[in-house]
Amino acid sequence: MSSSARPEPADAPAKRTGRRPGTPDTRGEILDAARQLLAERSPSGVTVRAVAARAGVDPALVHHYFGTKRSLFTAALELPFDPRMIVRSILDGPVAERGERMTRTFFGVWEDPSGREPFLALLRSALSAGSGAGLLAGFIQQVMLPLAEHEAGLDGRRVELAVSHLVGIAVLRYLIAVEPLASTPVEELVAAVAPSVQRYLAP
Amino acid sequence: MSSSARPEPADAPAKRTGRRPGTPDTRGEILDAARQLLAERSPSGVTVRAVAARAGVDPALVHHYFGTKRSLFTAALELPFDPRMIVRSILDGPVAERGERMTRTFFGVWEDPSGREPFLALLRSALSAGSGAGLLAGFIQQVMLPLAEHEAGLDGRRVELAVSHLVGIAVLRYLIAVEPLASTPVEELVAAVAPSVQRYLAP
Numbered sequence: 001m002s003s004s005a006r007p008e009p010a011d012a013p014a015k016r017t018g019r020r021p022g023t024p025d026t027r028g029e030i031l032d033a034a035r036q037l038l039a040e041r042s043p044s045g046v047t048v049r050a051v052a053a054r055a056g057v058d059p060a061l062v063h064h065y066f067g068t069k070r071s072l073f074t075a076a077l078e079l080p081f082d083p084r085m086i087v088r089s090i091l092d093g094p095v096a097e098r099g100e101r102m103t104r105t106f107f108g109v110w111e112d113p114s115g116r117e118p119f120l121a122l123l124r125s126a127l128s129a130g131s132g133a134g135l136l137a138g139f140i141q142q143v144m145l146p147l148a149e150h151e152a153g154l155d156g157r158r159v160e161l162a163v164s165h166l167v168g169i170a171v172l173r174y175l176i177a178v179e180p181l182a183s184t185p186v187e188e189l190v191a192a193v194a195p196s197v198q199r200y201l202a203p
Numbered sequence: 204m205s206s207s208a209r210p211e212p213a214d215a216p217a218k219r220t221g222r223r224p225g226t227p228d229t230r231g232e233i234l235d236a237a238r239q240l241l242a243e244r245s246p247s248g249v250t251v252r253a254v255a256a257r258a259g260v261d262p263a264l265v266h267h268y269f270g271t272k273r274s275l276f277t278a279a280l281e282l283p284f285d286p287r288m289i290v291r292s293i294l295d296g297p298v299a300e301r302g303e304r305m306t307r308t309f310f311g312v313w314e315d316p317s318g319r320e321p322f323l324a325l326l327r328s329a330l331s332a333g334s335g336a337g338l339l340a341g342f343i344q345q346v347m348l349p350l351a352e353h354e355a356g357l358d359g360r361r362v363e364l365a366v367s368h369l370v371g372i373a374v375l376r377y378l379i380a381v382e383p384l385a386s387t388p389v390e391e392l393v394a395a396v397a398p399s400v401q402r403y404l405a406p
Contacts, residue, residue, distance in 0.1 A: 136379050136381075137379045137380070137381045140375070140381050141381055141382065156382075156383045157383050157384060157387050157391075157395070158395065160375055160381060160383070160384040161372070161384070161392075161395060161396060161399075163371070163375065164368065164371035164372045164374065164375045164376075164384070165367065165368040165371050165399070166371065167371040167374055167375065168366075168367035168368050168369065168370040168371025168372070168374070169364070169367045169371070171367065171370055171371070171374065172343070172363055172366065172367045172370065173367075176339055176340045177340070178339075178340045178343050178344055178363060179344065179359075180359045180360050180363070181360060181363040181364070181367070184360050188360075189364075192360070192361065192364060192403075193364060195402065196364075196368070196399040196402055196403075199398065199399055200395075200399075
């Protein structure tokens, strides 16, 4: 494991800032550094500065490639969609139907194999040895919560309680496939679960 | 891995049934066989007959040591309490407060380190490589569901939805410790979560 304040590589040419300039691989190296740090520490400890230090680049280069820290996290998580689109689709529309939209969106992602795989991997890695804990925690704390709090003024605790219900359903239905939940039609589940989720998402 | 229909051990004396009689280790061997099978297959495939075959004993001996299949599962899961007591404590008392009793019981177990450890292990093993999937699924399908269905006439799907919410909270609060949920006082969580759980447990 390299130290978090990696010095100038020995074979690099002399440079003004003492850090490597951007190369075709720099973007990928920044993503790798972000994933490493997310697996090692709590999300709040994964700063742009820390990611830049781990990747051996200037923090400005991280901003150049990814804009915000949130975008960097989203890219590092390799989700097959933009979580901002998801959150926006839940927040837009009548407040009274937020729970149903979030529940439908959740099942839409999980019932689609291309959506299910990255989330199953996220869940498995998070829950195995704790080494992936930062990835799932990062997704929730750095991507979902800021969007829900800043764009809808929702309480972080309540958003996480709504998320927890859906994470638990993912565990029982998709990961360990416990019956009768695993074979219950989606429409029945949406009808049963949406009101519970709505309780947390209403102001 | 021994075959599931293990024949008479070569060094055993001749016996009437062709299976080993009970020895001081027989109880432990039956438990080991149950745990092996629970890790390998879905809970419905873990029959007393299959456990007896794996342990190389007569099925009557399994009943002798453990009574019912449910008691065998409970012992195999090594829980620090009897889940029947838990379920009974939730079912007893006013129906309108079932959700609160279940939620309080859940936090009572998880906030107590001696209760948290076996459940964390259950969750981790279930969610890592799928190899422990049968253990958590076995706990839910073979211990919790029959009790809730037979003793309270509750619908299996709805009991599992209630359980899923609490499992998700265990993941977010205790396993990956996402903030602000991880440091929210228990009483606040009980007040917020109990009505959601109650929705599923009311007839």
